[in-house]
Amino acid sequence: MGRILVLYDSGTGNTKAMAGLVAAGARKITGMTVTLREVSEASKEDILACDGIAVGSPTHTGLLSWKMKRFWDEEMHELWGKIDGKIGCAFSSSWGWGGGNELACASILAMLINFGFLVFGVPDYVDSHFTLHYGAVVAGKPMQAYEKAACSRLGERLASWVSVMADGKPVALPKKE
């Protein structure tokens, strides 16, 4: 049993597309309630209500977007220090490879660590040269099967770690695609 929140900001729709795939991945784990929320419509109650969270943002100057940052600086301010122990992870779409999407994920993870969350990346390769060690990253829109698989895998792993924390034992992961 567990509740997953996929929280995202998106300008072009690319990160939104990733968010949908992350949410679909989380739903593969039995017993998960998965909520998808655009940051302008999110509230602190959404965060309070989740056990695990995937935060996605377009890559802007190698960091998360100011809109996503504002949410955590302003809306979440009063909850700081009171909600540690949730599980967190990151995803980001940049315009190009080498354009900062890994660093944007790292900035999201730093923010979640600051809130006392336990954050993770995924060692798995979803293709011969494609992985998600610090979160799922894409240049532009997720188009290729392996780009979609990376997003989905992130959601799966988030849900599986939430399950571990909730139940004290690992779930059986779905067979790798």
Next chain:
Amino acid sequence: MGRILVLYDSGTGNTKAMAGLVAAGARKITGMTVTLREVSEASKEDILACDGIAVGSPTHTGLLSWKMKRFWDEEMHELWGKIDGKIGCAFSSSWGWGGGNELACASILAMLINFGFLVFGVPDYVDSHFTLHYGAVVAGKPMQAYEKAACSRLGERLASWVSVMADGKPVALPKKE
């Protein structure tokens, strides 16, 4: 029940002093087996045997030391991708404030994330102007009570998160000092 490893490199003895305090903090949580290991004497079996790990290094150029890096690059190479899900955290001693100890902790966390560990920092303040949001940091040797408290608190929180993962429920934390 849980097994904690405190793994450290130390040149001057400052990080070693931190390591001892982190280990002492972890021992405050009932049921924890805590091992303290200098990196030159550590083996992959030490990592395999732990549920949670605190990795400490002197701050060298805003990063972990090459000796600590070598351990994970070489000794741990064959275990990569096989040991995810452990809980990890970081500590570091720099020569001065503003000298990179937070960044050194961040480099350790990045490395542990790469191995698939769930990493955390601690929101708690151990004094009016002293905390450990990305791991325990000190300039020089931990001398002040709050510096020692930061190290101890890191160990406590590591042990408590291990306990959660092992048992599926949070432990009662020791009363804050």
Next chain:
Amino acid sequence: MGRILVLYDSGTGNTKAMAGLVAAGARKITGMTVTLREVSEASKEDILACDGIAVGSPTHTGLLSWKMKRFWDEEMHELWGKIDGKIGCAFSSSWGWGGGNELACASILAMLINFGFLVFGVPDYVDSHFTLHYGAVVAGKPMQAYEKAACSRLGERLASWVSVMADGKPVALPKKE
């Protein structure tokens, strides 16, 4: 000859106090025009007009503030890719030591690198255990002489690097205090 901009966001006044000290440091180098600007009053013309910039922000979740981020995401958007080669550096005030001020500086540097700026930190120690390797950092308000010296030194070094870029040779630095 050179033009320095000290751009800052400040909530409590702590980062503002740092900004004034950074500006004063820059003014120690002969021939510099130094402008101090709060981010809500800054425009892209301020950036266009400078050769070197120090960007300061309160530490919020180990990153720059959303207000500072918004300025670079929104106001500066159309200048991206057209203004590379300026010299940049960072400063930040956190609530506590270990609270992310180094990481906030690193996030500012990452943003400036993204714009094609050449960024730097300062190896100098301004006291036995106080330095500014990744920018000037303080917990709370700069109160101690060495905290003020770190801010001032950052401004000095920024102005001296600008001078090098402008004139093709290093300036004689003021005698170290």
Next chain:
Amino acid sequence: MGRILVLYDSGTGNTKAMAGLVAAGARKITGMTVTLREVSEASKEDILACDGIAVGSPTHTGLLSWKMKRFWDEEMHELWGKIDGKIGCAFSSSWGWGGGNELACASILAMLINFGFLVFGVPDYVDSHFTLHYGAVVAGKPMQAYEKAACSRLGERLASWVSVMADGKPVALPKKE
């Protein structure tokens, strides 16, 4: 006039291939002396002799390799604080996209900043979805034209910034390919 050092570590030959391309890029700027050096054969004299440096490493756990780190921790120890003002940049090859090559570049930049160098990335896109904002990055061996162009562009920009610092005015960049 200027002297460029391309310093690299390489396990599989992938980063070595990048290094050759970076060096070739630097040679496009008239008046540059370009030296290519594998880290095991490098000495502190190589660093002393250069005005600008590109440091390349395989991506190991989202960071530079221990061999590259050892060089700066050990061989360069006595020069620390004495050689600031050089221009620096980074490149890295990871096994896969999303595997940490940007973070490895960031770790190299953090190290060079610590030494007082002025570091940079490149806003230019070398293809519709390929850039080098934090240094040149490749997954595996540089095979595609745009991957090679990213390496070359890094070398060019390094040489051009060195030229600015040496002569006090920007060089005319070669026409973009």
